[in-house]
Amino acid sequence: MIEVKNITQSYGKNVDILKDINFTVRENCVTALVGANGAGKSTLLSVIANLIPARSGEVLIDGKAVAKIKTADVAKKVAFLKQSQHFDIRIPVKDVVEFGRFPHCGGRMKDADNKKVSDALEYMDLKYIAHKYIDEISGGQRQRAFIAMILAQDTPYIFLDEPLNNLDMKYSVEMMKIVKKLVTDLGKTIVVVLHDINFASAYADHIIAMKDGKIHKEGSPAEIVNSEILNPVFGHEFNIVERDGKRVCLYFN
Amino acid sequence: MEFFKKQWKRIATVLLFIVLVFFSLEIGALSGAGIRSLFTGAEMRALELEIARLDAIPTDGLDNAELLALIQEQRETNERFNQLYSQRAVMLHSRLPRLFAVILSAAGLSVAGLLMQAISRNKFMSPSTAGTTDAAALGMLMGVVFFGDLPALAQGGMAFVFALVATMIFTSVISKLKLREVVYIPLIGILYGGLISAVATAIGFRTALTPILMAFNMGSFARLGNFTLVYIVLIPLFISVMFVTKFSIIGLGEDFAKNLGVNYKRVVFLGLVIVALISASTFVAVGPLPFVGLIIPNMATSFYGDNLKKSIWDLMLFGATFVMLCDIISRLVLFPFEMNVTVTVSVVGGIVFMIYLIRGMNSGKRIRAKA
Numbered sequence: 001m002i003e004v005k006n007i008t009q010s011y012g013k014n015v016d017i018l019k020d021i022n023f024t025v026r027e028n029c030v031t032a033l034v035g036a037n038g039a040g041k042s043t044l045l046s047v048i049a050n051l052i053p054a055r056s057g058e059v060l061i062d063g064k065a066v067a068k069i070k071t072a073d074v075a076k077k078v079a080f081l082k083q084s085q086h087f088d089i090r091i092p093v094k095d096v097v098e099f100g101r102f103p104h105c106g107g108r109m110k111d112a113d114n115k116k117v118s119d120a121l122e123y124m125d126l127k128y129i130a131h132k133y134i135d136e137i138s139g140g141q142r143q144r145a146f147i148a149m150i151l152a153q154d155t156p157y158i159f160l161d162e163p164l165n166n167l168d169m170k171y172s173v174e175m176m177k178i179v180k181k182l183v184t185d186l187g188k189t190i191v192v193v194l195h196d197i198n199f200a201s202a203y204a205d206h207i208i209a210m211k212d213g214k215i216h217k218e219g220s221p222a223e224i225v226n227s228e229i230l231n232p233v234f235g236h237e238f239n240i241v242e243r244d245g246k247r248v249c250l251y252f253n
Numbered sequence: 254m255e256f257f258k259k260q261w262k263r264i265a266t267v268l269l270f271i272v273l274v275f276f277s278l279e280i281g282a283l284s285g286a287g288i289r290s291l292f293t294g295a296e297m298r299a300l301e302l303e304i305a306r307l308d309a310i311p312t313d314g315l316d317n318a319e320l321l322a323l324i325q326e327q328r329e330t331n332e333r334f335n336q337l338y339s340q341r342a343v344m345l346h347s348r349l350p351r352l353f354a355v356i357l358s359a360a361g362l363s364v365a366g367l368l369m370q371a372i373s374r375n376k377f378m379s380p381s382t383a384g385t386t387d388a389a390a391l392g393m394l395m396g397v398v399f400f401g402d403l404p405a406l407a408q409g410g411m412a413f414v415f416a417l418v419a420t421m422i423f424t425s426v427i428s429k430l431k432l433r434e435v436v437y438i439p440l441i442g443i444l445y446g447g448l449i450s451a452v453a454t455a456i457g458f459r460t461a462l463t464p465i466l467m468a469f470n471m472g473s474f475a476r477l478g479n480f481t482l483v484y485i486v487l488i489p490l491f492i493s494v495m496f497v498t499k500f501s502i503i504g505l506g507e508d509f510a511k512n513l514g515v516n517y518k519r520v521v522f523l524g525l526v527i528v529a530l531i532s533a534s535t536f537v538a539v540g541p542l543p544f545v546g547l548i549i550p551n552m553a554t555s556f557y558g559d560n561l562k563k564s565i566w567d568l569m570l571f572g573a574t575f576v577m578l579c580d581i582i583s584r585l586v587l588f589p590f591e592m593n594v595t596v597t598v599s600v601v602g603g604i605v606f607m608i609y610l611i612r613g614m615n616s617g618k619r620i621r622a623k624a
Contacts, residue, residue, distance in 0.1 A: 075514025
């Protein structure tokens with residue numbers, strides 16, 4: 001279980017990015033963090049994954065403060081994939097996935113590690129390009145390769161920071177379906193920062209709407225996706241329609 | 254066949270390496286001092302016995318002719334023994350250490366360049382384009398100024414400290430600069446190195462040590478006295494191989510490394526210490542070998558990719574082969590004298606560096622044209 005307690009974070013002395021954030025990450029759910037640019041979504045995710053320390057407050061993983069757990073052990077609990085990794089680096093897909101085993105084996109792969117890598121490649125349908133360099137494959141394939149790495153990392157919690165960046169609609173939908181499948185098939189707990197509210201509405205089990213470094217409102221898509229809540233969060237007029245039981249925001253006005 | 258198709262680059266490099274090792278051991282003014290001289294042990298023992306036997310022959314009762322023949326035989330045996338002995342001595346005390354020095358310093362500088370490139374995520378970083386080598390020279394000079402009487406190890410220590418500090422300053426400044434083109438980084442680095450060596454020249458001038466400084470800056474594999482220092486390179490090389498996966502992960506960025514539980518700052522610092530240790534000890538033992546740390550990692554990663562675990566041995570082999578080739582060239586052009594290896598390495602390496610630089614500029618243009 002991950003609990004976030006009274007987290008605050010700021011750049012410099014005056015610019016507060018996160019103000020007193022409290023919530024509990026729901027297990028076996030896709031939780032979407034939504035909000036306008038600069039609302040603090042990515043920062044919040046980085047703080048929970050212990051990439052940057054919080055200025056005050058604490059994050060508890062299974063009751064233990066994350067700041068007190070060894071980084072190598074945090075890496076066995078939480079995997080974090082950041083937006084747009086600029087990759088001009090020549091490493092084969094399989095080797096990237098093998099990096100995911102690093103927290104477990106420290107670079108010396110054993111049979112069990114190889115099995116996990118091979119399973120992850122199989123699961124993400126990457127076997128046929130396992131030996132290609134990641135700078136030679138398409139954006140969608142590359143994103144899948146990094147998800148495969150995180151699967152090999154074998155953590156119960158997965159944080160994804162804007163995984164749909166630079167992906168077209170087809171790949172974005174494919175990616176969100178994979179995210180959904182990780183929860184239903186493998187029982188992962190996933191927190192994902194999304195820019196497009198429609199993807200959150202369609203695929204998330206739980207939505208946290210952030211505004212100016214605070215949690216504005218959290219709840220199921222049915223509770224969050226309505227114009228009374230979203231208009232102030234994004235500072236924009238939303239027109240919400242319902243189709244086949246899913247809510248869709250029309251924001252081209 | 255599949256194996257040969259996949260591995261031909263490796264096989265070719267290994268073959269070239271073996272041929273060059275052979276040449277490196279065979280070329281020299283003293284003929285017969287090559288590899289063969291290592292296998293003359295049996296003959297030398299036989300000659301020793303023969304000398305003892307000839308010495309023990311009683312000379313009473315021999316007539317003049319017989320005595321002359323005996324003396325002649327004794328002289329020939331002695332000469333043959335001395336010849337074998339000196340051939341073997343040249344092999345053991347000059348050519349073999351030289352070969353080790355070439356291989357170790359080249360492999361070391363290649364690994365140093367590779368680590369710098371991974372740490373800074375820039376393909377144009379290397380000890381000779383980040384002020385590291387120049388700082389090592391300054392440190393060595395300071396070592397002479399302050400502890401002139403102490404052995405080379407003290408100079409090596411000073412060179413290490415200066416190289417470490419200069420490299421840390423450069424990498425931290427570079428990471429804060431937002432440069433649009435990666436090719437500016439080696440150019441700034443060369444300017445920075447120029448600044449450091451200007452300070453060294455000024456100090457050399459004030460302390461009347463300019464000739465020593467000039468001698469430092471002319472690399473040679475004939476500095477027999479300092480060769481032992483090059484064996485220090487084995488320690489950082491060993492550490493690099495041990496932590497090679499960590500360095501690969503560092504090369505993918507700070508967030509990526511932290512996600513995998515790698516302590517980014519600590520590994521970067523370890524990398525810089527390794528770089529400084531290698532640069533300083535090769536500088537003290539051999540002198541500057543410019544561009545080796547830049548072009549060899551680029552060649553190795555373009556052939557074998559950026560997963561350093563898979564390319565680190567190839568990288569060392571490439572480096573050793575390249576420098577051995579340069580060393581052999583500098584021993585042959587003025588035969589039986591030899592040229593400074595720095596000259597050969599600079600000329601050959603400089604040309605390759607120019608090619609990489611122009612290619613880097615062109616690819617930069619292409620990227621901007623796309624955007």
